[in-house]
Amino acid sequence: MLYKKIISDAWHFTQENKRIVKWYALFPAILTTIAGILFFVYQYMAFVTSDVLFAGVKESFLHHIMTVYINLFDTSTKIGITVTVLLAIAGLMYLFVPVLCQGALIQLIARDKHGDPVRIRNGVSHGLLSFLPLFEYGLVIRTFTFASVFGEMAFILRNFGWGWLKALMVPLGLMLCVSMLLTLFFTYSEYFIVIDKKKVFASMKASTLLVIKHWEHTLLILLLMAIIGLRILVNILIVLLIPGVIIGIVAIFVYSAALMKVGVIVGGLVGLVALYFTSYLNAVLDVWAKSIWVYSFLELTTGEEIDARGNVVTGGEALEKEDAALT
Numbered sequence: 001m002l003y004k005k006i007i008s009d010a011w012h013f014t015q016e017n018k019r020i021v022k023w024y025a026l027f028p029a030i031l032t033t034i035a036g037i038l039f040f041v042y043q044y045m046a047f048v049t050s051d052v053l054f055a056g057v058k059e060s061f062l063h064h065i066m067t068v069y070i071n072l073f074d075t076s077t078k079i080g081i082t083v084t085v086l087l088a089i090a091g092l093m094y095l096f097v098p099v100l101c102q103g104a105l106i107q108l109i110a111r112d113k114h115g116d117p118v119r120i121r122n123g124v125s126h127g128l129l130s131f132l133p134l135f136e137y138g139l140v141i142r143t144f145t146f147a148s149v150f151g152e153m154a155f156i157l158r159n160f161g162w163g164w165l166k167a168l169m170v171p172l173g174l175m176l177c178v179s180m181l182l183t184l185f186f187t188y189s190e191y192f193i194v195i196d197k198k199k200v201f202a203s204m205k206a207s208t209l210l211v212i213k214h215w216e217h218t219l220l221i222l223l224l225m226a227i228i229g230l231r232i233l234v235n236i237l238i239v240l241l242i243p244g245v246i247i248g249i250v251a252i253f254v255y256s257a258a259l260m261k262v263g264v265i266v267g268g269l270v271g272l273v274a275l276y277f278t279s280y281l282n283a284v285l286d287v288w289a290k291s292i293w294v295y296s297f298l299e300l301t302t303g304e305e306i307d308a309r310g311n312v313v314t315g316g317e318a319l320e321k322e323d324a325a326l327t
Contacts, residue, residue, distance in 0.1 A: 006299070010291035013112065014284060023120050024105050024127075025283035028098035033279045035094055039147070043154050050158035096131075099138060103130030105287065106194040109294040130194045137189060137200045144179040185211050191297040209322050214300055 014021065045061040048054065059067075073080035104123030107130070112118050142148060153172055157165045165172075185208040192203035211217070302314055 006295045013291045014288045024101040025287050028101045029279040029283040031094050052161045099134050100127035103127040133193045
């Protein structure tokens with residue numbers, strides 16, 4: 001497999017199809033970046049308001065949030081209902097939009113690879129047809145993601161203290177190792193689901209077989225993991241930077257009420273600009289990485305190889321034989 005050519009072709013596809021980045025990667029990137037900001041802010045605030053770790057803490061951050069939320073209804077029922085509806089819409093978009101766009105991206109990239117012209121409007125139907133199995137797959141693996149393991153460790157620390165975290169460090173470390181291993185084995189699950197229309201668990205099994213069968217392909221996988229790791233690092237830095245920049249700008253104007261309003265406006269605008277550029281960078285990296293995975297998947301499953309009897313078969317046919325032998 002020509003790894004450099006795959007990476008180069010994927011970058012060329014990303015540069016030549018900015019509309020795909022705009023329509024099927026940018027908005028999901030904005031949603032996930034906002035979710036990342038909220039996740040880290042909540043983890044930090046919940047940590048510093050933990051009565052287990054810090055003496056004198058009277059109220060947890062979660063209790064404070066719920067108190068503020070309930071007080072909205074005491075102040076104005078209309079405001080409380082409006083905030084509830086907006087939160088529900090934002091939550092639904094975060095759950096559904098990235099999954100739908102992911103299915104659309106995979107289909108559009110695969111079809112372009114085979115010479116089918118990219119039509120942005122067709123991505124909607126592709127995304128809808130793949131939505132339910134991709135959503136199910138996301139629910140299955142969500143427990144094993146790095147963010148989930150980190151969240152569990154933070155929950156144990158702030159609610160039970162260092163002693164419990166140290167006592168559970170071995171199982172948590174094992175869970176993290178299993179998470180990384182499953183992430184590696186299930187690398188191609190999404191592509192089996194979207195491109196080959198396999199069921200969720202059949203796709204996970206096929207992906208594991210494909211990774212094991214083509215172990216030398218690990219070199220490319222490691223490269224892609226580095227790309228994804230770079231994107232995660234950028235996310236974390238910006239996620240931590242955006243609230244800090246906003247707070248810093250507001251603090252500059254804190255000396256009077258009039259200047260305070262100016263500070264809030266300036267800080268909000270700077271935060272929105274930073275959010276947009278960060279999300280666009282993540283969107284470009286996401287389309288690039290997704291293109292590399294799709295091209296690699298198609299190469300491994302459609303390329304010809306020779307079996308033990310000397311017969312020429314495609315990678316997909318060889319994989320089906322391996323699957324049948326294990327069934």
